[in-house]
Amino acid sequence: MSLAAHGFLSPSGVEIAFLLVGLVTFGAALVTVTTKQLVHAALWLVVTLGGLAVEYLLLTAEFIAWVQVLIYLGSVVVLLLFGLMLTKAPVGRSPDADSGNRPVALAVAVAAAVSLVWVVVDAFRTTWIDLDGPAQGSTEVTGHFLFRNWVLPFEALSVLLLAALVGAIVLSRKRATATRNSRSGKEQR
Amino acid sequence: MNDVLDVALRLAVVFAVFLVVPLVVGQTEHKVMAHMQGRLGPMHAGGFHGWAQLVADGVKFAQKEDVVPANADRRIFQLAPAVALLPYLLVLVAIPIGPSEGAVGQVVDAGIFFVLAVMGIGVLGSLMAGWASANKFSLLGGLRTAAQLLAYELPMLLAAASVAMAAGTVSLPGILNAFEWWWLPWQIVGALVFFVAGLAELQRPPFDMPVADSEIIFGAYTEYTGLRFALFLLAEYAGIVVLCGLTTVLFLGGWHGPLGDDGLGWVWTLLKTAVLAFVIIWLRVSYPRLREDQLQKLAWTVLIPLALAQIALTGIVKVAIN
Numbered sequence: 001m002s003l004a005a006h007g008f009l010s011p012s013g014v015e016i017a018f019l020l021v022g023l024v025t026f027g028a029a030l031v032t033v034t035t036k037q038l039v040h041a042a043l044w045l046v047v048t049l050g051g052l053a054v055e056y057l058l059l060t061a062e063f064i065a066w067v068q069v070l071i072y073l074g075s076v077v078v079l080l081l082f083g084l085m086l087t088k089a090p091v092g093r094s095p096d097a098d099s100g101n102r103p104v105a106l107a108v109a110v111a112a113a114v115s116l117v118w119v120v121v122d123a124f125r126t127t128w129i130d131l132d133g134p135a136q137g138s139t140e141v142t143g144h145f146l147f148r149n150w151v152l153p154f155e156a157l158s159v160l161l162l163a164a165l166v167g168a169i170v171l172s173r174k175r176a177t178a179t180r181n182s183r184s185g186k187e188q189r
Numbered sequence: 190m191n192d193v194l195d196v197a198l199r200l201a202v203v204f205a206v207f208l209v210v211p212l213v214v215g216q217t218e219h220k221v222m223a224h225m226q227g228r229l230g231p232m233h234a235g236g237f238h239g240w241a242q243l244v245a246d247g248v249k250f251a252q253k254e255d256v257v258p259a260n261a262d263r264r265i266f267q268l269a270p271a272v273a274l275l276p277y278l279l280v281l282v283a284i285p286i287g288p289s290e291g292a293v294g295q296v297v298d299a300g301i302f303f304v305l306a307v308m309g310i311g312v313l314g315s316l317m318a319g320w321a322s323a324n325k326f327s328l329l330g331g332l333r334t335a336a337q338l339l340a341y342e343l344p345m346l347l348a349a350a351s352v353a354m355a356a357g358t359v360s361l362p363g364i365l366n367a368f369e370w371w372w373l374p375w376q377i378v379g380a381l382v383f384f385v386a387g388l389a390e391l392q393r394p395p396f397d398m399p400v401a402d403s404e405i406i407f408g409a410y411t412e413y414t415g416l417r418f419a420l421f422l423l424a425e426y427a428g429i430v431v432l433c434g435l436t437t438v439l440f441l442g443g444w445h446g447p448l449g450d451d452g453l454g455w456v457w458t459l460l461k462t463a464v465l466a467f468v469i470i471w472l473r474v475s476y477p478r479l480r481e482d483q484l485q486k487l488a489w490t491v492l493i494p495l496a497l498a499q500i501a502l503t504g505i506v507k508v509a510i511n
Binding site: 079 | 260335
């Protein structure tokens with residue numbers, strides 16, 4: 001990354017593409033939370049997450065982009081759709097899709113967005129990625145960074161995920177034994 | 190200008206392969222299944238052994254009326270076949286068939302992640318079809334598809350990760366360059382896991398629970414007619430080509446062979462891919478369909494532990510070599 005001064009007035013092709021894809025992503029995200037058709041919301045989420053992957057690609061972070069597609073489009077959205085198919089979501093509009101929490105949700109979203117934008121802007125200021133040089137987000141570079149400089153956070157995160165996994169198993173088991181107890185209780189009566 | 194021409198030519202070749210090879214696999218399936226079951230198969234279209242049967246089928250599909258059910262979610266219903274088919278075209282771009290620079294559509298740095306990620310998107314097409322048809326059989330098919338994908342994506346990824354560890358790279362040409370013949374016995378468990386999980390992801394027999402015709406008609410594709418239905422079928426055959434090509438590249442050494450690596454490497458790739466495609470057809474004729482709970486059990490209690498064991502073995506051998 002270089003600290004050389006950059007103008008905003010003569011954008012390169014990549015920068016224009018980045019902006020346009022960003023607008024599409026933002027629009028898709030808005031539709032995701034405002035549409036009244038539940039499954040459409042999940043499919044617009046696909047567009048949003050895919051748009052983010054394209055943004056990563058434009059920033060030469062190829063590895064992150066494909067992982068984004070693999071995890072979010074390939075697994076998380078499939079899980080979401082699986083869940084939606086188990087509900088009674090109709091093909092058309094769901095009249096009761098809006099909850100009364102709309103203003104609160106909006107406030108939380110805006111607060112989260114402001115804090116994220118503020119942190120990122122404050123951290124990088126006028127640093128620019130040199131897109132023409134060797135790729136700075138290739139698998140090799142990402143791997144070196146991850147396992148040379150950030151091993152401890154990486155391991156901490158994996159422990160956190162493991163804890164979540166174990167927690168999920170414990171929660172789902174507890175309910176099973178509880179129902180069994182209540183059932184046997186009934187039989188005893 | 191030369192670069193543009195080069196890229197255009199590569200894409201044209203990949204597209205031609207994408208259009209032709211799945212049809213060849215389809216025709217082979219007609220014939221192989223027929224012979225294994227002691228019958229002839231289609232013999233008339235085109236004269237010699239019915240070679241033009243698939244072309245005739247294509248014409249038939251194109252002539253049929255394109256029906257969209259009245260209660261269906263129109264746009265998603267119509268979009269679904271494209272979402273199911275296009276990912277396989279994209280994957281084909283990244284599969285190298287020979288040792289030279291010119292033998293791959295486009296070298297992708299994180300090749301393994303690219304192919305697995307894009308293959309996963311294809312399933313969204315089935316889910317969209319299953320939900321948008323407004324038909325309970327389709328919905329059941331979609332549910333089964335989703336459950337199956339969630340179960341089999343993990344062992345597939347783990348098996349592929351084992352090869353990436355062995356080669357020290359995630360680029361497909363890079364893996365082939367690092368390949369040695371003794372990788373074959375070393376990675377054989379991973380290869381089996383990858384192939385079986387891939388079969389399940391393609392919903393081919395014996396993993397065709399999502400389209401089980403005796404229970405839910407044709408699963409997510411029940412309401413489709415004409416060309417859109419043909420596109421789903423084409424996606425299945427394109428999926429076979431992609432899965433066999435990937436297994437060849439990752440586990441069977443791609444263009445490596447006993448002789449003629451330099452000039453005729455692509456022949457080895459095609460040969461191995463063809464043999465694997467034959468095995469897929471063979472499995473369809475010889476195995477009964479797995480029940481839904483057997484499907485899940487196979488993935489979670491057999492394939493995932495095997496894949497993890499393979500990763501451990503890869504790690505141990507890798508450290509021992511170094």
